[in-house]
Amino acid sequence: MKRAFITGVTGQDGSYLAELLLSKGYEVHGLVRRSSSINRGRIDHLRDDAETSARFHLHYGDMTDGVSLTNLIHAIEPDEVYNLAAQSHVQVSFELPEYTASTDGIGTIRLLEAIRASGLDCRFYQASTSEMFGSTPPPQVETSPLAPRSPYGAAKVFAHWATLNYREAYGMFAASGILFNHESPRRGENFVTRKITQAVARIKLGLQESLVLGNIDAVRDWGYAPEYVEGMWKMLQHDEPDTFVLGTGVGTSVRDFCDLAFSHVGLDWQDHVKHGDQYERPNEVDGLIADPTKAREVLGWTTTTGVAELARLMVDADLAALEGTA
Known part of the structure; x- marks a missing residue:
């Protein structure tokens, strides 16, 4: 063992x-x-x-x-x-x-x-x-x-x-x-993706009205x-x-992740997302997109879950966790 x-x-x-x-x-x-x-x-x-x-x-x-x-x-x-x-x-x-x-x-x-x-x-x-x-x-x-x-x-x-x-x-x-x-649904609540999906669930259930974010033009893989x-x-x-x-090799902006998450429950992200200077970083990293060719060719490692599916499963998990609290 x-x-x-x-x-x-x-x-x-x-x-x-x-x-x-x-x-x-x-x-x-x-x-x-x-x-x-x-x-x-x-x-x-x-x-x-x-x-x-x-x-x-x-x-x-x-x-x-x-x-x-x-x-x-x-x-x-x-x-x-x-x-x-x-x-x-x-x-x-x-x-x-x-x-x-x-x-x-x-x-x-x-x-x-x-x-x-x-x-x-x-x-x-x-x-x-x-x-x-x-x-x-x-x-x-x-x-x-x-x-x-x-x-x-x-x-x-x-x-x-x-x-x-x-x-x-x-x-x-x-x-x-x-x-x-x-x-994933286990992502910490202070990370932007989880912050978004948890807010989507709370807004959908009437527990919250808006979400404050920093730079929504940043692109991540x-x-x-x-x-x-x-x-x-x-x-x-x-x-x-x-x-x-x-990595996946696909870049998605925070803005587009918001769109994917909010639209999954029939909401328009622009009605709920606001900008907050307090969430702007002193130094911004504009774009991080992987080229995972080496891992695919040498290790045989690949990803199968795209960002749209990822946003949906995270929103669904947060909705399920909030059942009975609305």
């Missing part, structure tokens, strides 16, 4: 990845931060299920505490490590730049060092991001220049290059996945998160550690 260690297991990607690995027969260990409130809603079903609970284990630790990471690596002795933990909200990174750098950037070094010092022959996955490309024009590929436009993007560039350096300096199997935006965690797993099953871009 393979043993995997996932940081960020309580997040969107971590929960889907844990599901995938458990379905493949893995023993899965997840890192959770100790806090005054419990936020494990995305993974409670895995702990409650009789078939998976015996193979799913949670451990307290923190990406800002290298000792806890070192101790966990020694105790768990994983075959695969997936580093998904991060302060991943771009706007928040401008307000918490030092914390973002410590968690996303230096935190990756702490984890890589824990693995290196342990002497384990395990495989490491680093969750890199399309935000590293920043002002580089789309489409973006593995070799496109990195030009981040936020503390989040800059911290992820540091972590990305650290991963490549540990691969080359120490011969570690350290793979980096540059994932473009991927969404939006895919479905469960398909992207399959790509993460495929990277660690490949013969050699490498870097791969994952």
Whole structure:
């Protein structure tokens, strides 16, 4: 039985990845931060299920505490490590730049060092991001220049290059996945797609009247998160550690995503969406669109869920969650 260690297991990607690995027969260990409130809603079903609970284990630790990471690596002795933990909200990174750098950037070094010092022959996955490309024009590929436009993007560039350096300096199997935006009903409520779909559901049910957004002309490559965690797993099953871009290859503006989401319930987005300066970023990234050719040809990875279907399934999930509250 393979043993995997996932940081960020309580997040969107971590929960889907844990599901995938458990379905493949893995023993899965997840890192959770100790806090005054419990936020494990995305993974409670895995702990409650009789078939998976015996193979799913949670451990307290923190990406800002290298000792806890070192101790966990020694105790768990994983075959695969997936580093998904991060302060991943771009706007928040401008307000918490030092914390973002410590968690996303230096935190990756702490984890890589824990693995290196342990002497384990395990495989490491680093969750890199399309935000590293920043002002580089789309489409973006593995070799496109990195030009981040936020503390989040800059911290992820540091972590990305650290991963490549540990691969080359120490011969570690350290793979980096540059994932473009991927969404689902489990997406955090402060991310724009979920903010839109939740507002659509609330407006449709008469619980809310309007939605305030920032730059609606920004273009992103939006895919479905469960398909992207399959790509993460495929990277660690490949013969050699490498870097791969994952995305759909299709760009959609925030404006058009609004149209898709509101029209799904028979509403006109222009009647409800308002602009708010407070949601404008100090530095804007105009367009991020992937060229996932390498992942398709080398890993056999493809996406099947388009942005229109993605918007519909997210709206439907938010409507279902709000049933009985209207």
